[in-house]
Amino acid sequence: MSAKAPIIVWFRQDLRITDNPALLAAAETGRPILPLYILDEESPGTRPLGGASRWWLHHSLESLAANLCERGLQLLLRRGMAQVELSRVVQESGAAEVVWNRCYEPGAVARDTAAKEMLCAAGVSAESFNGSLLIEPWKIETGQGAPYKVFSPYWRRLRELYQAPAFAELPQSLPAAKELMPDELVGWSLLPSAPDWAGGIRDSFSVGEAAAQARLAKFLDDTVVDYPNNRNRPDHADTSRLSPYLHWGEIGPHGVWRAAAAYLDKGGAVARGAEAFLRELAWRDFNHHLLFHFPELAVSNWRKHFDGFPWRDDPVGLIAWQQGRTGYPLVDAGMRELWHTGFMHNRVRMIVGSFLIKHLMIDWRSGESWFWDTLVDADLANNVCNWQWVAGSGADAAPFFRIFNPISQGEKFDPVGSYVRRWIPEIAGMPDKWVHKPWAAPDYVRAAAGLVLGENYPEPMVDHANARARALKAYKALRGEVD
DNA sequence: CCTGGAGTTGTCCTA
DNA sequence: TTAGGACAACTCCAG
Numbered sequence: 001m002s003a004k005a006p007i008i009v010w011f012r013q014d015l016r017i018t019d020n021p022a023l024l025a026a027a028e029t030g031r032p033i034l035p036l037y038i039l040d041e042e043s044p045g046t047r048p049l050g051g052a053s054r055w056w057l058h059h060s061l062e063s064l065a066a067n068l069c070e071r072g073l074q075l076l077l078r079r080g081m082a083q084v085e086l087s088r089v090v091q092e093s094g095a096a097e098v099v100w101n102r103c104y105e106p107g108a109v110a111r112d113t114a115a116k117e118m119l120c121a122a123g124v125s126a127e128s129f130n131g132s133l134l135i136e137p138w139k140i141e142t143g144q145g146a147p148y149k150v151f152s153p154y155w156r157r158l159r160e161l162y163q164a165p166a167f168a169e170l171p172q173s174l175p176a177a178k179e180l181m182p183d184e185l186v187g188w189s190l191l192p193s194a195p196d197w198a199g200g201i202r203d204s205f206s207v208g209e210a211a212a213q214a215r216l217a218k219f220l221d222d223t224v225v226d227y228p229n230n231r232n233r234p235d236h237a238d239t240s241r242l243s244p245y246l247h248w249g250e251i252g253p254h255g256v257w258r259a260a261a262a263y264l265d266k267g268g269a270v271a272r273g274a275e276a277f278l279r280e281l282a283w284r285d286f287n288h289h290l291l292f293h294f295p296e297l298a299v300s301n302w303r304k305h306f307d308g309f310p311w312r313d314d315p316v317g318l319i320a321w322q323q324g325r326t327g328y329p330l331v332d333a334g335m336r337e338l339w340h341t342g343f344m345h346n347r348v349r350m351i352v353g354s355f356l357i358k359h360l361m362i363d364w365r366s367g368e369s370w371f372w373d374t375l376v377d378a379d380l381a382n383n384v385c386n387w388q389w390v391a392g393s394g395a396d397a398a399p400f401f402r403i404f405n406p407i408s409q410g411e412k413f414d415p416v417g418s419y420v421r422r423w424i425p426e427i428a429g430m431p432d433k434w435v436h437k438p439w440a441a442p443d444y445v446r447a448a449a450g451l452v453l454g455e456n457y458p459e460p461m462v463d464h465a466n467a468r469a470r471a472l473k474a475y476k477a478l479r480g481e482v483d
Numbered sequence: 484c485c486t487g488g489a490g491t492t493g494t495c496c497t498a
Numbered sequence: 499t500t501a502g503g504a505c506a507a508c509t510c511c512a513g
Binding site for chain 1: 490491492494495
Binding site: 142143144146148149150153395396399400401402472476479 | 504505506507509510511512513
């Protein structure tokens, strides 16, 4: 056993051993390493994990533990208030140092600040690193010294400033600290039992950093060349689907950037695809920056005049939306994809969001909350910023009159209906022409397809034109411009 | 402090 | 069939 006091690597949303600055820094000290994860469901300000996130976290921790094990380390699991557990592990281990990669959500910042103070007071050194964002929120600002609120100038500035840090290899074998009594992962009950609803998620995703790397490599090799067009096509599986891995840090944004930048240098369509992809990656940073600078974004309208919006209280409508029974095939397909796989194609997210907010006039927070519970990539910053973007209440948001038409969006982005047929077998027999608007088809067409509206598939719960007019009127009234 | 161009992802009507 | 403009006004941000 080493005579040196150990160093604790506190894992949080950086569940990887490759390209992990805190772990690398720990390795460089030569101290015995104690990798620690704390499941904290108790600290004030902690939002309880959604169901899909709990499933993902379970598997991610298994994967991290296995990867650490290959380097000779044992992941220590603890459960409780982060500060209390961390303090306990410091005492039990006699650790002299703690390192971690920074988190940026308001609750996490408060937690980490308190942890740092506690460690300082105990004479334990604490150091944190950036492994989770391209550029940290305090390192990019407008010419006036303010945080960016508009994406395009932010992106231009990021392109000027950003350089991916060099990759450093983690040693094959690391000195381990003395093992402490661990919590058992199974005891955390992160997986669903009765019923086990996770089958569809299992079929859709492999969890862990090896899977993340493989997905990124495949995406860049096969798909990125057509990304600017095909990323909008839910009937093609042509987005990167890296979001859950990025959320849990099974892959880091610097690594993604480095890999994609190699394609930037190739020129032509591949380079244009890589550029478009990195722009999307930058949206993730932008959202995290916005939430960091404006923490109230998580709960309240960014544009205050939206506080007066006449949201409808409609629990029945909300449930129909959640269950994919609105009668609009594209909306229902998206909601069912979400329920079955823990994921939804990005364009469809905008469409179902627009439908909830504008067609049903239900508060965006109801949708945000459902996404939080069901998405495997549920991420506070991305979730609230994107919902506020759709609502029109956010920073740099869509203008209010941009109301997605679920029929024309379907015809444009799922032209032969393969996406809606996949998720709504009830309408699978409808011809392409009617598959996005089955109610409009002649009776004999529906009869031939075995579709009886109101029986095996709902009538549209609102009329598009009426709902659109109602939403526009409500927004107009909000601005005091109704005649 | 002022100025002026710009601002992720749409829809619908008209000519 | 297709292309263009209205939809609203406001805030952001660089110069």
